[in-house]
Amino acid sequence: MIYSEKLKEIRENSNITQRAISTMLNLDIDVYGQYEREYYIMPIKHLISVANYFNVSLDYIFGFTKEKSYKNIKNINNLEAGKRLKEFRKENKLTQNDLKNMLNTTQSVISDYERGRMLINTLYLYDICKKYHVSADYLLGRIDK
Secondary structure, eight states, rough: OHHHHHHHHOOOOOOOOOHHHHHHTTHHHHHHHHHHSSSSOOOOOHHHHHHHTTOOOOHHTTSSSSSOOSOOOOOHHHHHHHHHHHHHHHHTTTOOHHHHHHHHHOHHHHHHHHHTOOOOOOOHHHHHHHHHOOHHHHTTTTTTO
């Protein structure tokens, strides 16, 4: 489980339909339903939009904390997220090669993340946070602690 149970719980506790969320995300309802059931992994940009809509943390959605939200949530900046990923990697004495092997991707993808060219893939973010007990919200620059 990455997020399916929490995502459904948050939506249902707010009395919001899948149709309303899919409209907000500009997605077909069937696509959103597949994301909510984790038939497909929801892209991080959509997961962030859902977290913002419900005012919850990504850490809560991923099941890393029972605290629903953090104070002073910021908008995500790709460059800041990349900088934090690089700092995390260096603090843990990992090379880009180590990280690419851990995530089963390419070194150019890791480099693109660290340079802020694109946000990290949802599954990669989850795997890093789970293995190293680091906040997804922190790595993406949504919080500063």
